[in-house]
Amino acid sequence: xxxxxxxxxxxxxxxxxxxxxxxxxxxxxxxxxxxxxxxxxxxxxxxxxxxxxxxxxxxxxxxxxxxxxxxxxxxxxxxxxxxxxxxxxxxxxxxxxxxxxxxxxxxxxxxxxxxxxxxxxxxxxxxxxxxxxxxxxxxxxxxxxxxxxxxxxxxxxxxxxxxxxxxxxxxxxxxxxxxxxxxxxxxxxxxxxxxxxxxxxxxxxxxxxxxxxxxxxxxxxxxxxxxxxxxxxxxxxxxxxxxxxxxxxxxxxxxxxxxxxxxxxxxxxxx
Amino acid sequence: xxxxxxxxxxxxxxxxxxxxxxxxxxxxxxxxxxxxxxxxxxxxxxxxxxxxxxxxxxxxxxxxxxxxxxxxxxxxxxxxxxxxxxxxxxxxxxxxxxxxxxxxxxxxxxxxxxxxxxxxxxxxxxxxxxxxxxxxxxxxxxxxxxxxxxxxxxxxxxxxxxxxxxxxxxxxxxxxxxxxxxxxxxxxxxxxxxxxxxxxxxxxxxxxxxxxxxxxxxxxxxxxxxxxxxxxxxxxxxxxxxxxxxxxxxxxxxxxxxxxxxxxxxxxxxxxxxxxxxxxxxxxxxxxxxxxxxxxxxxxxxxxxxxxxxxxxx
Numbered sequence: 001x002x003x004x005x006x007x008x009x010x011x012x013x014x015x016x017x018x019x020x021x022x023x024x025x026x027x028x029x030x031x032x033x034x035x036x037x038x039x040x041x042x043x044x045x046x047x048x049x050x051x052x053x054x055x056x057x058x059x060x061x062x063x064x065x066x067x068x069x070x071x072x073x074x075x076x077x078x079x080x081x082x083x084x085x086x087x088x089x090x091x092x093x094x095x096x097x098x099x100x101x102x103x104x105x106x107x108x109x110x111x112x113x114x115x116x117x118x119x120x121x122x123x124x125x126x127x128x129x130x131x132x133x134x135x136x137x138x139x140x141x142x143x144x145x146x147x148x149x150x151x152x153x154x155x156x157x158x159x160x161x162x163x164x165x166x167x168x169x170x171x172x173x174x175x176x177x178x179x180x181x182x183x184x185x186x187x188x189x190x191x192x193x194x195x196x197x198x199x200x201x202x203x204x205x206x207x208x209x210x211x212x213x214x215x216x217x218x219x220x221x222x223x224x225x226x227x228x229x230x231x232x233x234x235x236x237x238x239x240x241x242x243x244x245x246x247x248x249x250x251x252x253x254x255x256x257x258x259x260x261x262x263x264x265x266x267x268x269x270x271x
Numbered sequence: 272x273x274x275x276x277x278x279x280x281x282x283x284x285x286x287x288x289x290x291x292x293x294x295x296x297x298x299x300x301x302x303x304x305x306x307x308x309x310x311x312x313x314x315x316x317x318x319x320x321x322x323x324x325x326x327x328x329x330x331x332x333x334x335x336x337x338x339x340x341x342x343x344x345x346x347x348x349x350x351x352x353x354x355x356x357x358x359x360x361x362x363x364x365x366x367x368x369x370x371x372x373x374x375x376x377x378x379x380x381x382x383x384x385x386x387x388x389x390x391x392x393x394x395x396x397x398x399x400x401x402x403x404x405x406x407x408x409x410x411x412x413x414x415x416x417x418x419x420x421x422x423x424x425x426x427x428x429x430x431x432x433x434x435x436x437x438x439x440x441x442x443x444x445x446x447x448x449x450x451x452x453x454x455x456x457x458x459x460x461x462x463x464x465x466x467x468x469x470x471x472x473x474x475x476x477x478x479x480x481x482x483x484x485x486x487x488x489x490x491x492x493x494x495x496x497x498x499x500x501x502x503x504x505x506x507x508x509x510x511x512x513x514x515x516x517x518x519x520x521x522x523x524x525x526x527x528x529x530x531x532x533x534x535x536x537x538x539x540x541x542x543x544x545x546x547x548x549x550x551x552x553x554x555x556x557x558x559x560x561x562x563x564x565x566x567x568x569x570x571x572x573x574x575x576x577x578x579x580x581x582x583x584x585x
Contacts, residue, residue, distance in 0.1 A: 108286050111564045115522035116556055120294065123544050123552045124301045196412075203414050204526050208541065223417055227530070230420055231428050241417035249412035 005257025011250025015243075019065035028056035030063040031215050039233040048239045051222070052229055057236065061243050063217035067129065068247065071212070072198030074133045076191050079140020084187065086141070087148025088179060091156060092171040103149070106142035114139035114201050122210045129212040132205045136198050147190045151183035185262040192255030196248045203244050219244050275575060283568045290560045291343075295336050298553045304328075305352050308547050326350070339553070348554040353546045358554045361539060368438055369528070369535035372451050373520050376458035381513070383463035388470030388509075393497055395475055403467065410464025415523050419457035419530040426453060436532040454527045461523075462516050469512045473505035507577055514570030518563040 022030075027047065034054035042049045048057035090102040112120075118135035125131055152175065155161055164174050205211035206220025214221070219240045226237035306322040307314065323329045327338060342349060348358035391403040427435035433453050441447045477483065478501050486496045525537030532538075536555060543551035 104282060104285070107282075107567075108289055111286060111290060111518070111560050111567065113518040113522040113559075113563065115525060116559055119525075119540055119544065119552070120297045120556055123549065124297050200412075200414055204416065204522075207414075207416050208526055208529055220414075223414075223420065227420060230424050234424060237417070237420055237424075241414065241420070244414050244417065245409070245412045248414075249408060252408060252412060 002257055002260070004253045005261065008250050008253025008255070008257050011246050012254050013250075015065055015069065015247040015250060018062045019069045022059075022062035022066050026056075026059035026062050028059045030055065030059040030217050032056075039229065039236065041233070041235055049233070049235045051225065051236050052233075057222075057239055060217045060222060061219070061239060064219040064222060064240065065243065065247070067206075067212050067216055067218045068199050068202050068244075071129055071133050071136065071202040072195050075136035075140055075198045075201075076194050078133070078137030079144045079194060080187065080191060083141040083144030083146075084148045084180075087145035087150075088152055088175040089172075090145065091149045091152030091179070092175050094153060094156065102145065106145050109138060109142045112139075115204065118205050118210050127210045127213060129216060129218075132202055132211040135205070136201045139201075140194050140198070143194060144187065144190065147186055148183060151186045152179045155179050155182055189255050189259040189262065192251055192258060196251035196255070199244065199248055199251070276572070279568060279571060283564060286564050287561065290564065291340055291557055292336070294553055294557050294560070295339060298549050299332060301549060305547075305549060309352050343554065343557065349550045351543075351548055351551050353543075353548045353551075358551055361551065362536070362555060362558065365534060365536045365539045367441065368451075368533055369524055369537065371447075372454055372458070372528075372533070372535060373517075373524055375451055375455040376462065376520060376524070377513075377517075379455055379459035380462035380466055380516075383459065384466035384470060384509075387463070387467040388474060389497065389502070391467065391471040392474035392478065392501075393493070395478075400471075403471070407464040407468050410460050411468075413460065415457050415461055416526050416530050418460055419454065419527055422453045422457055423530070436530075438533050450531075450533070454524075454531050454533065457530070458520060458523050458527050462520060465516065466509060466512060470505060470509045473508045474501050477501040477504045507574065511570055511574060514566055514573075517566045521559055521562065 032055065034050070037046075037050050037054040038052055040046055040050045040054075046056050046058065048061060051057055051060070086102050086106075090099040093099050114136055117138055118132060121131045121135050156179070161174060161178060164178055169177070202211055202218070203220035203223070206218040207224045209221075209224065211220055212218040222240040223237060226240065230237045304319070304323070306319050306326060306328055310319055310322060320329070327335060330338075339349065346359055348362065350356070351358050351361055354361060387403050387407070391400045394400045423435050426432045434450050436450075438450050439446045474497070478497065483496050483500055486500050487493070491499070524535065525540060527533075528535040528537035529541065536559075540552060540555050543549075543555070
């Protein structure tokens, strides 16, 4: 295993483990305030110190991992669940009005940056984690549609697909039975990348108040709250930021490493 | 080329129509009557109705959409519910900050990415390349608003080299520019990281082509082959990425303005959301989407002008 891939796997694994463990155990209650113990630096009792309400930052980080990963994961699920069938359909009917419609629709969604979609949704329905998921998920749809279409197009010209056509299989069935398994690698790699982008987007949305609302712990909101205290207690801003950087870095390294491992021809390329 | 241009223009128009429809409908389904909001909860129903009529809110949805669109085309974005001034004035006011900020960030990211990408490609597979690639991985992973906070902590609060936020206006251009430096650096970092990676891989791909071998065989040095031949072709994909980055830059600016308390378009949007000033939200979002669609269109054109093969594909 290459060192970058290993590092990526370890970092992603730690983030995932922190999120999972937080369901059953955190060092302290992440919501419990103790004003007398506010803004303490890292210590044995509080590994990452405490914030301005005396809440344990390490526990909040663990609970925040849960929010970040869940939002990003569901958003990737929405993107894959809607985007991949669209991309497969477009490729199966290459050059038809259906293909054109799907791809132009994709371009249109691309024109709305995720944050602008989020702003629109929030202006309409109010801020929440669900709306953040929707905003990030909608933005993921065209990404997966494009990847699925591009991957499927090159497969449709191959002999084994033609054989399936001759054998009488319909386009939809071929897409599901023969095309999809062959582009699974591409989708997994893209999924990893979108997952890391989702974490960044969730952090950004929560930071400006458009994401998860209190009392749900969130890395982005921890940073927003830390901003005014950054001179008094830099650790309050340092740890949530590090958590985001390490998770995103881990997922990106994992994605790059997986791409190299799954398809050596693409080694060294950038998506 | 004329046919290509026509097709692209038509799809540009269609995209704008659909986008404006989506934005209008989203705002339309939002609960709350703007007229009641402007007048407060205790206003008499007749007063609310009168203001509704004055704002044209009692007219059918289709007509109001047409009013909004034709108004925007004439540069009339409507009247802000809370500020009671034309939205166009508000936007122009805020653009005086947001546009220079985005331009500065774009320039900075190119200034960083170009040498970094060239250096990494020239030293492919060696320590220098790995260092640049490693740093760029980090640059992509760092949320720009957190990076901005760190910049403020070090350069504004600790060393006091730059102001931590606020905007003095352009009366003194030097002072205005000084305020924009830290936000622009924060915005430029992730963009530069992505751009450097794209440029490097495009350069490496070009360096493997026959024309480079020919140039080298004719006596061109490695540096000359890289700078005079490979770079020109590698700039095409880099330019496309730069165009796509524009929308991320806009989104980033919206967040970064909040870190530095800069009165730009981003702050305007968030203030408008909290004050339920939906006409402002509607118009600013439409403006942002228009900017992104227009930049994508121009990038496509630039791409087609440089690479004739794309024109024929349509």
